Amino acid sequence: MLEIKNLHVKLEDDEKVILKGLNLTVETGKVHAIMGPNGSGKSTLSYVLSGRDGYEVTDGSATLDGVELLEMEPEERAAAGLFLAFQYPVEIPGVGNMTFLRTAVNAQRKARGEEEMSAGEFLKVVREKAKSLKIDAEMMKRPVNVGFSGGEKKRNEILQMAMLEPKMCILDETDSGLDVDAMKLVAEGVNALRNEGRSFLVITHYQRLLDHIKPDVVHIMADGRIVKTGGPELALEVENNGYADILAEVL
Amino acid sequence: MSALEEIEVRDGVDRETIETVQAMAGKYKHGWETDIEMEYAPKGLSEDIVRLISEKNGEPEWMLEWRLAAYRRWLQMEEPRWAMLNYPEIDYQDQYYYAKPKSMAAKPKSLDEVDPKLLATYEKLGIPLKEQMLLAGVEGSDEPRRVAVDAVFDSVSVGTTFKEELKKAGVIFCSISEAIKEHPELVKKYLGSVVPQSDNFFATLNSAVFSDGSFVYIPEGTRCPMELSTYFRINAENTGQFERTLIIADKGAYVSYLEGCTAPKRDTHQLHAAVVEIVILDDAEVKYSTVQNWYPGDEEGKGGIYNFVTKRADCRGARSKVMWTQVETGSAITWKYPSCILRGDDSQGEFYSIAIANNAQQADTGTKMIHLGKNTKSRIVSKGISAGRAQNTYRGLVTMHPKATNSRNYTQCDSLLIGDKCGAHTVPYIEVKNNSSRVEHEATTSKVDDDQLFYCRSRGMDEEEAVALVVNGFCKEVLQALPMEFAMEAQSLVAISLEGSVG
Ligand SMILES: Nc1ncnc2c1ncn2[C@@H]1O[C@H](COP(=O)(O)OP(=O)(O)OP(=O)(O)O)[C@@H](O)[C@H]1O
Ligand SMILES: [Mg+2]
Numbered sequence: 001m002l003e004i005k006n007l008h009v010k011l012e013d014d015e016k017v018i019l020k021g022l023n024l025t026v027e028t029g030k031v032h033a034i035m036g037p038n039g040s041g042k043s044t045l046s047y048v049l050s051g052r053d054g055y056e057v058t059d060g061s062a063t064l065d066g067v068e069l070l071e072m073e074p075e076e077r078a079a080a081g082l083f084l085a086f087q088y089p090v091e092i093p094g095v096g097n098m099t100f101l102r103t104a105v106n107a108q109r110k111a112r113g114e115e116e117m118s119a120g121e122f123l124k125v126v127r128e129k130a131k132s133l134k135i136d137a138e139m140m141k142r143p144v145n146v147g148f149s150g151g152e153k154k155r156n157e158i159l160q161m162a163m164l165e166p167k168m169c170i171l172d173e174t175d176s177g178l179d180v181d182a183m184k185l186v187a188e189g190v191n192a193l194r195n196e197g198r199s200f201l202v203i204t205h206y207q208r209l210l211d212h213i214k215p216d217v218v219h220i221m222a223d224g225r226i227v228k229t230g231g232p233e234l235a236l237e238v239e240n241n242g243y244a245d246i247l248a249e250v251l
Numbered sequence: 252m253s254a255l256e257e258i259e260v261r262d263g264v265d266r267e268t269i270e271t272v273q274a275m276a277g278k279y280k281h282g283w284e285t286d287i288e289m290e291y292a293p294k295g296l297s298e299d300i301v302r303l304i305s306e307k308n309g310e311p312e313w314m315l316e317w318r319l320a321a322y323r324r325w326l327q328m329e330e331p332r333w334a335m336l337n338y339p340e341i342d343y344q345d346q347y348y349y350a351k352p353k354s355m356a357a358k359p360k361s362l363d364e365v366d367p368k369l370l371a372t373y374e375k376l377g378i379p380l381k382e383q384m385l386l387a388g389v390e391g392s393d394e395p396r397r398v399a400v401d402a403v404f405d406s407v408s409v410g411t412t413f414k415e416e417l418k419k420a421g422v423i424f425c426s427i428s429e430a431i432k433e434h435p436e437l438v439k440k441y442l443g444s445v446v447p448q449s450d451n452f453f454a455t456l457n458s459a460v461f462s463d464g465s466f467v468y469i470p471e472g473t474r475c476p477m478e479l480s481t482y483f484r485i486n487a488e489n490t491g492q493f494e495r496t497l498i499i500a501d502k503g504a505y506v507s508y509l510e511g512c513t514a515p516k517r518d519t520h521q522l523h524a525a526v527v528e529i530v531i532l533d534d535a536e537v538k539y540s541t542v543q544n545w546y547p548g549d550e551e552g553k554g555g556i557y558n559f560v561t562k563r564a565d566c567r568g569a570r571s572k573v574m575w576t577q578v579e580t581g582s583a584i585t586w587k588y589p590s591c592i593l594r595g596d597d598s599q600g601e602f603y604s605i606a607i608a609n610n611a612q613q614a615d616t617g618t619k620m621i622h623l624g625k626n627t628k629s630r631i632v633s634k635g636i637s638a639g640r641a642q643n644t645y646r647g648l649v650t651m652h653p654k655a656t657n658s659r660n661y662t663q664c665d666s667l668l669i670g671d672k673c674g675a676h677t678v679p680y681i682e683v684k685n686n687s688s689r690v691e692h693e694a695t696t697s698k699v700d701d702d703q704l705f706y707c708r709s710r711g712m713d714e715e716e717a718v719a720l721v722v723n724g725f726c727k728e729v730l731q732a733l734p735m736e737f738a739m740e741a742q743s744l745v746a747i748s749l750e751g752s753v754g
Binding site (some may be wrong): 050051052053073074075077078079083084086089090091092093094095099100103104105107108111143160164 | 700701702703705706707708709710711712713714716720721723724725726727728
């Protein structure tokens with residue numbers, strides 16, 4: 001379970017405050033969606049949860065299964081089961097996609113005191129998962145995200161997620177830039193990972209993705225806070241009417 | 252085998268390396284010393300010392316004369332100071348020029364007779380001196396690869412493996428001191444023919460006092476049946492190491508040669524001035540790879556090797572080829588420009604380099620491509636990585652002589668900075684003296700990218716592992732040019748030499 005309480009975040013070398021007392025709880029096994037206008041702080045939330053530099057937490061807490069995340073190094077959060085599918089996946093020239101994945105999988109296993117995955121087993125699993133996401137061998141050979149199309153990058157994020165088997169998955173606009181078929185693939189990939197031990201926080205601007213990944217709960221974020229929470233129907237409301245009515249109602 | 256499996260074998264190299272690196276706690280891992288009784292020549296340099304070295308090696312008169320000529324020339328020369336290197340005056344009289352384990356007084360006839368302490372030293376360094384042993388860690392290759400080793404300990408060659416088998420193929424692989432006695436006609440013909448006695452201050456010093464090194468001759472039309480390597484270990488304190496390597500590839504011959512170097516941790520600086528000469532005749536090809544891991548000194552710059560090296564290949568024959576690959580991670584000071592003289596028509600020279608300088612290390616390294624023949628081609632790929640307070644300079648010269656028509660050079664020179672106290676410099680010299688040749692030069696300087704590091708860490712890698720991965724990616728092109736065994740060692744070295752460069 002992810003529990004965020006009264007989270008206040010500002011930029012480290014700027015006075016700009018981005019998160020202003022955010023509260024959010026994602027129960028184990030549930031899928032929550034966050035929607036909200038551009039610049040409301042959705043990506044910032046996902047970065048702060050994963051431990052990126054450049055932000056200062058001035059108040060509040062965020063725990064995963066009762067363990068405080070905000071004091072951990074990024075890699076410790078990953079080993080604890082947190083995963084972020086980046087809105088803008090990063091390119092790493094010269095580092096093979098396969099090498100990167102295997103290094104990541106084994107780094108996490110090692111950190112948790114588990115046995116590392118053998119080369120053979122890794123290969124078997126990765127081939128199977130890559131296939132279901134229509135990622136071919138050629139793409140695994142290429143350097144991480146270098147020269148990948150927007151959609152390929154997003155599918156690659158989902159492959160990483162599938163390999164790392166996190167407890168808490170945050171997807172930041174994984175649907176943006178995807179064509180209709182790719183969106184289905186990604187949604188299927190996510191749905192295949194849904195189980196009672198794994199939670200999702202899906203950040204999106206569009207109902208389309210939520211047609212495929214049915215959320216249990218939908219939150220509306222505005223100006224650094226969750227301003228409204230409801231069922232799947234809330235996403236439809238946004239799709240049809242935009243944010244104006246909702247924001248007018250809460251402010 | 253599907254494409255995916257094939258990738259895995261190659262990619263697996265990086266993986267294993269990272270695991271190895273993680274498992275290694277220490278920083279410089281070859282910093283221990285061998286406790287062994289040594290015989291030294293008296294400190295300092297004089298004609299007497301030169302005579303003594305020659306006598307200890309049992310050399311013929313002509314060799315002594317050659318050395319003395321070099322020594323007299325050296326006395327008139329001045330140490331070069333044009334490199335971007337900052338170090339105190341070297342006192343050439345405050346060094347030993349010859350150090351030999353006492354147990355080597357009578358030259359062992361075979362490796363079985365070599366002092367167990369010496370054998371143990373190489374075993375600890377992971378260098379196989381028994382012929383049934385292979386270089387560690389070559390997983391996944393169908394056929395175990397054999398590598399013949401010449402092990403040089405301070406001033407002497409301890410032994411050379413696979414000699415008999417190489418002899419059957421007509422290949423001569425032995426220490427240079429042995430070659431001077433056994434193959435004087437070859438040594439006389441080629442020694443100093445690429446790097447003349449009076450070439451430069453350090454090469455001239457080496458010509459006077461070199462104590463040992465390796466000699467290779469590959470006869471006409473012969474592909475050397477295995478990789479050859481020399482492993483240099485400096486152990487004695489206050490002792491300079493001056494090795495001399497001579498490689499001759501006769502017409503149509505091929506050899507891949509590897510060189511490795513390490514030294515114990517010492518508080519004082521130690522001088523290393525080597526010369527490597529390579530002669531390549533018609534249609535022959537030589538690949539020369541170095542992983543230079545001399546002790547770099549501590550974080551404050553105390554101790555470490557001063558590495559002044561002259562390496563040059565002469566592509567004397569038509570269509571001859573040379574490829575230099577170097578991974579320079581060690582030494583307090585590196586002054587080294589492996590060069591190619593492209594004399595034969597259609598000859599080719601390549602230079603791939605990774606130079607890492609961390610903490611107080613300084614590296615001034617690069618290459619020279621001298622195009623003399625028609626249709627000659629050269630390619631330079633240099634990757635410089637600076638961290639800590641280190642300074643890293645690429646210095647390269649490309650000349651196209653009037654007769655070198657239709658020749659090409661391509662130079663790519665990338666620098667990566669880790670932190671903001673280090674420096675990277677690129678000094679390319681280009682001279683084109685004909686109208687039909689073309690020279691291309693590309694250079695980039697970048698900082699190690701925080702987003703890349705965060706991306707790696709968000710997937711579970713710790714900071715050092717992330718840096719090692721990103722830097723290995725930056726060096727990929729050069730690492731791929733190395734033979735597999737060295738590629739693995741080099742990758743782990745990249746990681747080790749950058750330890751403490753972040754956070
Ligand atoms: N490093 C930064 N420097 C300056 N401003 C920043 C930084 N990070 C975030 N911001 C600002 O904080 C606000 C929230 O940004 P954030 O990326 O979290 O929004 P978002 O909700 O993800 O928007 P979108 O829907 O467009 O992706 C924006 O106004 C953005 O410009
Ligand atoms: Mg965003």
